[in-house]
Amino acid sequence: MTTDMRVLAVEDDPRIAKDLHAALSAAGFRVEHSRDGEEAWFLGDTEEFDLVVLDLGLPALDGLAVLKRWRANGRTMPVLVLTARGTWQERVEGIEAGADDYLPKPFRMEELVARARALVRRAGGHAAALQEAGDLSLDTNRMGVALRGVPVQVTALEYRLLAYLMQHRDRPVPPTELLEHLYGDDDAREANALEAVIARLRRKLGPGVIGTRRGFGYYLEGA
Template sequence: MRILLVEDDKNLQSQLKQQLQKDNYSVDTADDGEIGLYQGTEYQYDAAIIDLGLPKIDGKELIKTLRKQGIGFPIIVLTARDRWQDKVDGLDAGADDYLTKPFHPQELQARLNALIRRSVGQASPVIENGPFLLDTASMQVKVDGLDVSLSSYEYKVFEYLMLHQGQVKSKTELTEHIYDQDFDLDSNVIEVFIRRLRKKLDPQGEYQFIETLRGQGYKLRKFDEIA
């Protein structure tokens, strides 16, 4: 999952980026609302974390502008302010949730996970598809009840496909959602990860759960579609 973090406090931004990367997110950062607006409209994100007290364009106006432009990814507002009206203003601008500084990193992770799941119609942290189970909270993957160990990026690809079961996802889209904006989009690394996922999750080729559509991308088939 790829996150946009718009925070002008350099220390907090660095801490949050490190924590989010530790939690298996890819993170792009912006120091002010102007840069945040550019990134939010130019790149694909699964969610954004936006501080209200930003320079150039404040967080509330940034969120309003993104929503007016049809940008629908979930947004969590960060605020150091105590007044309830600031929280209401952030939500009224189009944010989906808020956290008041200081907060515990685990709370941010839990809220972020919940918002991303709900944005694709998945309420539970545990996603099941036939013999496959993925727990987005613990990042645990099981096949037929047995644990399967995936690398960080293998997990990211599988998680994204599980959250979008039955949908065709191009290599470019997959790359944009698991890497930050500096990654070379021409790389064939997605093909490598798909090959590894097939080998680790379906070594006997019993389920044929990831379908390749030539010239289009990949689709994680819903179990009831699998013969």
């Protein structure tokens, strides 16, 4: 069974947390989220993560303390520390507590993702960023698609469609939204173009992968 890249995002500000989740899952990570230090410590200590994104200002238990306790227990997963406090002492402290990288707020999500990827690449060897739903798996690094482990060849457009559905696998995606994502909304296309792509994909993937909910949109089955 193939493994996802699991990342633990520890962040109490709901707005930032939401952005984190969006950016990281778009990058192919499976995101677990925790909003307080105690819970975060427990999760990080008992489960396996490929990366932790850790905010320092936390309720219940300070981020630095969490990190130190992990390291004291021999946990070695890469940790990317976020902090609003920008003093150099803090940074040194963070690094000496065992942080692998450091990002001062405010930051751009693009930068966070770039660093997260770099950390994971350095740490875990070249593990693939796999996203799964039912029998289908997407390798967002290789841009590859597989069905029950068997590679399936798809075109660039088809891939983008699958990736988008995967990213929003918790809900049916309306055709209008897909059209806008695949083509710019400036570029006017017959609505049928999308259906054609779906049809071709279904021919390649067989039944039971892409589902339709009439009036709502498309979704990946088994997610």
